[in-house]
Amino acid sequence: MATKGKPPKPEELSKISYTPPQRNWMDIPVEFKPGMYCHATRPKYLEAVGMPFPRDWSPADADWKLPDNWKEIILQGIKERLMKYRTFHVFMDICVRCGACADKCHFFLGGGDPKNMPVLRAELLRSVYRKYFTTSGKIFGKAAGARELTEDVLKEIWYYYFQCTECRRCSLFCPYGIDQAEITIIGRELLNLLGLNLDWIMGPVANSYRTGNHLGLEPHTIKANIDFMLDDIETITGIRVETTFNRKGAEILFIGPSGDLFGVPGNYVTMGELMLFHEIGLDYTWSTMACEGGNFGFFTSMEVAKKLYYKIYSEAKRLGVKWILGGECGHQWRLMNQYADTWWGPPDFLEEPVSPITGTKFENAKGSKIVHITEFTADLIKHGKLKLDKSRNDHLKVTFHDSCNTSRAMGIFEEPRYIIKNVCNHFYEMPESTIREKTFCCGSGSGLNAGENIELRMRGGFPRANAVKYVREKFGVNMLANICAIDRAALPTLMDYWNPGVDVCGVHELLGNALVMTGEIERTLDLRGEPLPGKGGAE
Amino acid sequence: MNLRNFLTEKKTLILSKWFNLILDTYPPETAKFFRNQDDPFRNPVGSTIFVGIEKIFDEIIKEKTDVAKLSIFLEEIIKIRAVQDFSASQAIAFIFSFKDILKDEINQADLLQKPATKEFLMDLHDFQSKIDLAALISFDIYMKCREKLYELKANEAKKMTYRLLQQAKLIVESPERDIN
Structure with missing residues (x-):
């Protein structure tokens, strides 16, 4: 049954608010926007270097054809890296979210997507870390900044960790010396455990x-x-x-x-x-x-x-x-x-x-x-x-x-x-x-x-x-x-x-x-083969 | 009341309102950063928009608006919005915000309640037409930017393979510098 209601007036219709609603970042689902992500790697490239789960998939598809135990693979991957890399463990724990890095990322500065603030990009992975590897996260969940690892969360990490160039500009401004590039590097390593790399890289x-x-x-x-x-x-x-x-x-x-x-x-x-x-x-x-x-x-x-x-x-x-x-x-x-x-x-x-x-x-x-x-x-x-x-x-x-x-x-x-x-x-x-x-x-x-x-x-x-x-x-x-x-x-x-x-x-x-070379002819061209102005070439 | 004088008097207020309306099209956390105007290199988007709307404002309220200059000023902002998370309409909607602010300011000052002179009404129409013109130009600029992106993509693909094709003697007729 259609809902009865007063139709909006023309002036109301024409007044579109472009202001996005304010929500907690965890409640904003990732949206794959064309022009923002790269093609998935072809399976043959993964096979060439013996990497796991080669398959045809596309980031735009709902089904990424993940293996059944994908969650265990990622969590195990995080665990191994926490033990292997002291830096990773420290970076997962010590951020106080002061925001010093927030406006240092070129992707955030040029695009304006808050999830490109380095602090928030790291938080995408940290929230998973808290849920499975910290007591506070296990008990208090979202209130402690923790969240379940779901397929949507995995996709969000993929989307934003391939929107970081590992340039390390943000780390320069972090008072704790947290290196976001290292977090991205490890985040990408984890994604590679499921064969989720880019064609342009592989x-x-x-x-x-x-x-x-x-x-x-x-x-x-x-x-x-x-x-x-x-x-x-x-x-x-x-x-x-x-x-x-x-x-x-x-x-x-x-x-x-x-x-x-x-x-x-x-x-x-x-x-x-x-x-x-x-x-x-x-x-x-x-x-x-x-x-x-x-x-x-x-x-x-x-x-x-x-x-x-x-x-x-x-x-x-x-x-x-x-x-x-x-x-x-x-x-x-x-x-x-x-x-x-x-x-x-x-x-x-x-x-x-x-x-x-x-x-x-x-x-x-x-x-x-x-x-x-x-x-x-x-x-x-x-x-x-x-x-x-x-x-x-x-x-x-x-x-x-x-x-x-x-x-x-x-x-x-x-x-x-x-x-x-x-x-x-x-x-x-x-x-x-x-x-x-x-x-x-x-x-x-x-x-x-x-x-x-x-x-x-x-x-x-x-x-x-x-x-x-x-x-x-x-x-x-x-x-x-x-x-x-x-x-x-x-x-x-x-x-x-x-x-x-x-x-x-x-x-x-x-x-x-x-460079003046021994025995060279008078140079009239530059290395591009274009006439050198004032050198017998075009003026 | 002369409309041009009125707008010149209210310039700072109008620009500040306009700037805020444009920033409102970004997520609130982002708008907070883009609002900061201390350093154009630390905040290139906010700074370009802030400087750009003043130039657009000044050009539009001129008696004889220079369309070529207006286009350059519009392009500086639209170029940015054409690669951000905006649809075509969202990218250029900021032009119409100027109209809304204009209407609000005139209402607040009660300028139309007082016996408006023919000159005032003509000026008002003239301003609104200029804003419409700016919107039309903006549409062209937006299209130009998007087309440029596709052209750049194609050029990159060509550049990448050019040397190899040339070397394989699959292309010999055109000198290399022609495609750069």
Whole structure:
């Protein structure tokens, strides 16, 4: 029977309140919004690395085809990790919900979803922890901030833990030092126990496991790609640069992100590096079996991350190199600097890295035996080993985006800036609260650089883009430099949406432009093959 | 009473009401943070909206509104709302809130109860038309932003495979810089 009632007046009908009702966060069910999440992993990728529960499923489906005992698996997984990682246990207990982290997350700042406040994102998992692992939670339930682990809760954790780029900006502001990235990392590990990963993450993992790089490039493709770059370098400089692959007995093994082998503008970074190594006569080699500094296993589980990096060290051993030089990659440096030593301790078959050109000992790399290329190059410049013509970058007004991992996990702040200032005349910093350790994430890190979640990426990248907009308007900045392959893949799209006209480059592309090589022809083209203004190219 | 003078006089109050109405479209916990205006880099969304509505206000109350400028100011806000949790209507509804505030302020000041001059009524109509125009422009901007997102998705896919296709000699005719 229809309810009798007074029909609303037209003016009442037109008055729509957009204010969402105020409810406790636990009472707001998760809603999967297109553009905010990525595709589920294909089963073949899980099978490739022996991970559990490979199956076809979709986040948008009501039925995720979970195993019958999924709840026990998760609870057991939490229990194991509480025992294994003291940090995780502490992080589950000590948050006082002061809110210092709340407005530090780029996803919250750009999107406004309260569950993207780091404190609340952690609370999604903490509430489950309280229910099953604390006395107060077991007795008082919701009143003690505890809740049952249900399928909806699991889905909510999945939705929001893949809306965190593990950038660690929030942890910088936490008075207790709680590292939300670590909570996300463990949350994702738990989800992986049920085969709930992303296609964008597991594809690169499976490829890296098989071929040693994210895209699954076969050795001949890697060589052909680099040959292609050598042709371009010859056109630009008149010099035929030589390089070697899988050469036993080389002093150094060079491993950059594979994105720099095929993607634009990352390929210009590799060109700059090839030119630099040629110019200083570095005794180095590439490996076609391990040519990936990135490690998407890190966004899966510690075991998988370890498994993938094992390749790098076993290649270094097989080739008999003394140490490893790493390229402009982001999370590679968090792993190498913070995890590698714990995983397997300092490798005894490698030596403490020493620059063969300057004699500088890289004591900071004593454990991992891997040096970041900006440290290596900055040292060369400091010792006057490079001839540089800054004016070749005069058409560029450059700012520098600190990558989350190199800055917050390794403290690389000065080296890239030192290189840029030595190869460019026009360098401008973004506002202090958006750079160095306080840098804003590109919004696409930790395996979230997919196409289907572009709204998420654009809103997450907005705080960074907003700071770039400031220097663009104030100083006319037209180039956003960085030292991370994900940045080079993600920032061009971010700039195109928020700041059209601002381009993106790696630091070694700028170096390659400025590097005066012995016997080179007069440069009229930059590394992109575009005419250099004022250098016989277009004015 | 001249409507333009009235609005100029009430500018701060109107902007504050407008800002609050826009923030009310966000969850209350979020609105609390977005309201804080200390640092545009700590609160880029709130700050962009706050600065943006003042520019829109100033442009609309000008005798000769510059549509190109108005579009730029609208775009700064709509670009943000186009990637947030809003439908198209929700994303641009904030323009109409300005109309509501205008109506409330005129009512409160009793401006229509006093013998309204023809000039006042014409001005009022003119303002309302400008707000309607802003709404129409906003719709175009919203569409432009959404189309841009799809274009960016397509470009990323192209970029990712371009070098490999080129190397496999599956594409040779167009120079690389053309697609950037």
